[in-house]
Amino acid sequence: MSEPVTTSPGRPVDEAHAEFEAVWGNPRGWRALSIVNHTSIGLRFAVTGGVFFVIAGLLAMMMRSQLAIPHHAFMTAEAYHQAFTMHGTLMMFLFAVPVLEGLACYLIPKMLGARDLVFPRLSAFGYWCYLFGGIIVTSSLFFGVAPNSGWFMYVPLSGSVYTPGINSDFWLLGITFVEISAVAAGVELIVSILRTRAPGMALHQMPIFAWYILVTALMIVVGFPPLILGSILLELERAAGLPFFDVTRGGDPILWQHLFWLFGHPEVYIIFLPAAGIVSTVLPVFARRPLVGYRWAVVAVITTGFISFGLWVHHMFTVGIPQLAQVFFSAASMLVAVPTSIQIFAWLATLWTGRPVMRVPMLWVVGFLVIFVAGGLTGVMLALVPFDWQVHDTHFVVAHMHYVLVGGMLFPLLAGLYYWMPHFSGRMPSERLAKWGFWLTFVGFNGTFLVMHWTGLLGMPRRVYTYDPGLGWEWPNLVSSVFSFVMAAGIAMVLLDFALHFRFGRPARQNPWDADTLEWATDLPPTAYNFASLPSVDSRHPLWVRPQLPRDVAEARCALPHARHGRRETMGCDPVTGVPREVIHLPGNSFLPLHAALTLAVVCCSLLFKAYLVAAVAAAVTVAILLRWSWENGAHPHAAPETHDLPEGLKLHSRTFDGPGLWGMGLTLLADAALFLSLVFGWLYLWTASPGFTAPAHTPLSATVVLGSGAALSVATAWLLHVVRRLKRDDERGLQWQLLGIALLGAVQAGGTAWLMAASPITPTGNAHDAVIAVMLGFLLLHGGLGAVLAALQAWRVGHRYVGAHAPYEPAVLAQLWIFNTGCFWVACVALMLFPAAFGGVP
Incomplete structure (x- = not known):
């Protein structure tokens, strides 16, 4: 295969290392906070997630102690509810996804033959958002005001009527902050996998782990925004009185369940797929043969990701949904077992036809296979509507969830950590301590949760902090509690092994497992x-x-x-x-990601304590930092020094029309579109399902202003696309003034939307109908204003020669935002105009 790249005849390793270290080396001391390198960021994600895992595990031990015997007074009801909520929250939001994303950030560039992820500063920003968001959520435990409505935050229990304090606000603001990190990592990983592979690595030659991460990252980009929207709406209801979930004012609490589980069920596979990718990577190495059915496994992964978005209602079989919907979602829930089974058969066939070597990572892989298959079987049982009615909200569901999530994620994760431990440290793991840790964890896990299936079948509901004697629940609960401490001892042994490993582990040779990647x-x-x-x-x-x-x-x-x-x-x-x-060309170390995340944390804390002026100032500072960050991109000298020493036939990406920023913007807008369409879904759902959701007698919006604003936006978008076409012909005449004109039209659209919000006779706090309109207008205003500001910034960059025919790709990136804004504007208009009462007449 011919490749337009140059090679070197070879030179001493020390000479090459010194040259690269001068450019890529990580600073030490306090300046290490500026590191953006993917290796350091991935390890920070993993270690931070491990801390949250330990906290969540301690909360689980407290709950099992409380449930060991009837009428136990170890914990009060309030303390138990806080521990229950925080245990699930920490495990689902602050451990499972971030740790797997961190492992992916660490491994993907190395597996693909790249030097870093494509947006290193975005990775660092994501980590700081994760850290600060996690601290905000976890700090509520120490203040005694931790969230207490369950990790799923069902309304109306989590609303201001039943939870009037700031307990729920800690969850809503902190978790939304953390979700920014997840979406940022999703965008980062997708673009890196698609655009920064080693020369010649076609899609069909990618490591199987990269396929799993690619599908997972796409699921994050599409699946997380519905929960972000739901959290924003619930916080607006609690803080500002907008009644999205209040039945008395036209809202519907079931809307929260739809938005939550639109995220929540894909989340199960977002957690499972990277773990399965670890199994598909580790198992062939120790089976001493390639994975059987590579292409089938890839198809199965893609199919699993697709089907997972059609399962969310199976969490809602008992809320009274129509029988036709129950049939559809029941069938979809059973159908997802097919691609999962394909992967399991591929693993078994690889073992069967290989020459397996039973090392420590393989112990955890075999444990995963046993536990996950059992959890999958109970999942098929729960997909049957009549059975689900019987065991819904019992300990049977708790047991199933832990078999799928702990067995499906934790066991493969530990297999992967032991497998890549020589990579992290240069040392081999201890066989003796590792085996003790595995067997204690495996026996303790099954002793805890296998028995819990029986407790659930006996009728014990979940989320209760005590129970009466004589119901047949005493012995099963005691057995579960005892074995939970056995499992805790196993996890402690694993953590001890990891800690001792870095000091006493035997030095590893190059490629110690004889791996292939x-x-x-x-x-x-x-x-x-x-x-x-x-x-x-x-x-x-x-x-x-x-x-x-x-x-x-x-x-x-x-x-x-x-x-x-x-x-x-x-x-x-x-x-x-x-x-x-x-x-x-990639950006270097910078404090800007840390500063941006820190000011966003100030925004969240200020909103938490209703210091709205401080929040507004911090938000303005955040915008200024982000604009400063964006200034040093593209052809800026700090981002792209002189263009010599390039391989023949290749340019720097900032001198092309297809740089990674184009892909990053497209994926960011895909996440944005998922959030916007979730809002449109909420509007349509409330209109059809909530009896109190009716249009007021007055005319909510001026059709004249709406159409005028839309016309200005559409003309500006068409103009910007014309500018991009001219740049592709190396025509940059009048570029700066054209961009300023586009920015002015964008300001007209933003100003018109702001006028609609201020002057229209809508009452967002009075009814859900006007509340949704207000949020939709706010969305359009925010994006219209952003488009105008970025167009003006582009005009300024033209004046500095950072944008032009020699560096043309930034306007094409901006054009995607304007196309998106135009589409959202007209989709919003159509959604509202379907219901004539929203546009009752032309003034």
Whole structure:
């Protein structure tokens, strides 16, 4: 295969390392807070998630102690409800997804033969949002005002009437903050997988783990925004009185369940798929053969991701939904077992046809197979509506959930941590301590949750802090509680093993497991730049085919073997074929992500304590920091020093029309579209399902202003697309003034939307109908204003020669936002105009 890249004849390893270290090296001391390198960020995610896991585990032990015997007074009802809510919240939102995303951030560039993720500062920003959001949520425990309405925050229990304090606000603001991190990581991983693979690595040659992460990241981008919207709406109801879920004013509490489970059921597979990707990576290495049915496994992963979005209502079989919907979602819930079974059969066939070696990672893989299959079988049982009616909200569901999530995520995660432990530390894990940790955890887990199925069948409801004697629940609860401490001892043994490992572990050789993927071609532990030169790939198993590849990489015999130009570079590839298309230059270390996340944390804390003026000032500072951040992108000299030392036929990405920013903007807008369409869904749902959701007698909006604003937005978008077409012909005449004109039209649209919000006779606190209109107008105002500001910023950058025919791709990125804004504006108009009362007459 011909590749337009240059290679080096080789040079001493020390010389290459010194050159790259000068450009890529991580600072020490307090300046380490500015690090944006994916290796450091991934490890920070993993360690922080481990801390939250320990806190959640301690809360679980407290709950099991309370339930060990009837009428136990170890915890009060309020303390139990707070512990229950925080245990689920920490495990679901602050441990499972962030840790797996952190592992993906650490591994994906190394597996794909890249030097870093494509948006390093976005990764750092995501981590700081995760850390500060987690601290906000967890701090509520120490103040005694932790959320107490369940980790699913069902209304009206979580509303201001039944939870008048700030307990629920900690959850709503903190978790929304954390969700920003998840979506940012999702965008980062998708673009990196599609656009920064090693030369020649086509999609069908990607490591199987990358496929799992690609599908998972797409699910995050589409699946998390409904919960973000639901959290915003519930916080607006609690803080400002907008009645989205209040039946007396036209709202409906079932809307919260729809928005939550639109996120919540894909979340199960968002947690499971990366863990299954670990199994599909680890198992072939120790089976000593390639994964059986690679293509079938990829199809199964994609199918699982698709079907998972059609299952959310099976959590709501008991709320009174129509029987036809129950039939559909019951069938979909059973159908998802088919692609899952394909993956299990691929794993079993790989073991059957291979020569398995039972090392520590394989112990956890085998434990996963046993536990997850059992959890899948009870999942099929719960998909049957009559059975679900009997065991809904009992300990049977609790047991099933832990078999699927703990067995389906924690066991593969620990297999992966032991497998990649030499990569993190350069040392091998301890076989003895690791086996003790596995068997204590495996026996303790099954002793805890297998018995809990029986407790649930006996009728014990979940979320109760005590129970009466004589119901037959005493012995099952006592057995579960005893074994929960056995499991805790196993987890403690694992953590002890990890802690001792970094000091006393035996040094690992290069590729100690004889694995096949590129992450084992780096140093152990890896350098900040991963590869001194970027390897070319022509096989799905590069290290099995070319065992000498690590030496070729280290001696700079492959692509991009220099860093003397001062740029952080990695190769940009065609998303399908893997053929190199450009050189992507990456930003260096910066405090801007930390500062932006910190000011956002101030916004959240100010809203929490209703200091709205402070929140407004902090929000303005955040916007200023983000604009400063965006200024040093593209062709800015700090982002892209002089363009010499490029491979023949390739340009820097900022000199093309298809840089990673174009893909990042598109995926960010996909998440934004999911949020907007969830709002449209809420409008249509309330109109059809809530008897009190009726249009007021007055005319809510002026059709003249609406149409005028929409016309200005549409003309500006068409104008911007014309500007992009001219740039593609190297025509930049009048570019600065055209962008200023586009910004002015955007300001007209934003001003018109602001006038509608201020002057229209809507009463957002009076009824849900006007409340949804107000939120929709706020969405359009925010995006219209953003589009105008960014167009003006582009005009300014033209004046500094950061944008033009020589560096043309930024206007194309901005054009995507304007297209999105125009589409959302007219979709909102159509949604409202379907109901003539919203546009009762033209003034």
